[in-house]
Amino acid sequence: MRRRDPSRRRSAARREGTRALRASRSIVLSWDEGEMLACNYLTRQVTACSVDLVEFLSHLQDWQRVDEIIAAFQGVTADALDALVHATLLIERDSEEARREEEYLSSWNWGVPAAMLHFCLQDADFLPLEAAEQLQEAKSAEVRSPGLHLPNEGRFHPVISLKDDVQKNSALTAVMERRRTVRECDATAYVGQGSIADCLYAGLGITGWTSNCVGKLPLGMTPSGGARNPFEAYLFVKRVEGLAPGIYHYSALEHSIGRVGETECELSDLVAGQDWAETMSCAIVLCASLERTMWKYPDANAYRVVMIEAGHIGQNIMLAATAAGLTACPTAALSHSRIRDAIGLERLTDTPVYALTIGVPAKDARLAA
Structure with a gap:
């Protein structure tokens, strides 16, 4: 022109x-x-x-x-x-x-590369499970899958076994060993309000306080970069004892839940149409307030830190669910706009990151992971 x-x-x-x-x-x-x-x-x-x-x-x-x-x-x-x-x-x-x-x-303080990663992955299209399996089968016929473990035997000397040093009788280790992702759940079962309270507290509960040069900072059971605690949890309820179906916000400060809305969301709509979510009793969606971490850390590496923190929180939620005899199925396949609209997220720096659907495993259910 x-x-x-x-x-x-x-x-x-x-x-x-x-x-x-x-x-x-x-x-x-x-x-x-x-x-x-x-x-x-x-x-x-x-x-x-x-x-x-x-x-x-x-x-x-x-x-x-x-x-x-x-x-x-x-x-x-x-x-x-x-x-x-x-x-x-x-x-x-x-x-x-x-x-x-x-x-x-x-x-936005984290520059163009981090912005490209973040915004281009919002509302991404995901393959249905059957199509993803077909793709894996076709690929495995052409290219062998990389090994999923790296051994020491034959590569280093000496090799020292730690098998006898594992504390098998530890209560924590026992719970961790039982943790499994089960996507086939009892579609009529209710989960206890106390179990959900444990899951939320394990993931985001405040257990103490510290301070630095600018003020008071919360501490929890998972590490957070600079104790900035960027995550909020939203509970999408279908079948939880004592709770009406709807959407709730978890306040870590109060250890309470507040009713956000009466709208009942199909859980599969939150997780990019994955139909197995419909057998679950509820879902916990972790939403990051990126501004909290940006305020202290202008370096784009802090974006990675926020994503890592979601994994820490999710693992604690999964272990609490396992201890209660439940399964918590994690997924990063999210319908970002659907979630934002449902809970009223308006700021560009507030974003859904991770979801864990929770349910009662069906008898003879297959393990997903």
């Missing part, structure tokens, strides 16, 4: 009047088999691009009216601009995309 000589500009009044556009500020460029691609990582849209288009966008870093753009650039039409808006390469002033981008620019 070539910039027109100002002396040749002509009026192009349109019905939009003061409609204004600018280039998106969340675009990255890459190449695939010689083709240039532009990705808006906030909207997860990928569009074929050209050098001329990149140059055109570079002239639209500030808001400009549509008629002014058409007058200034030869060959640019209203339809072409609409296509670029649809691809979110151009953003319209006062639109939801513009609001979200401004929030991103003002609140």
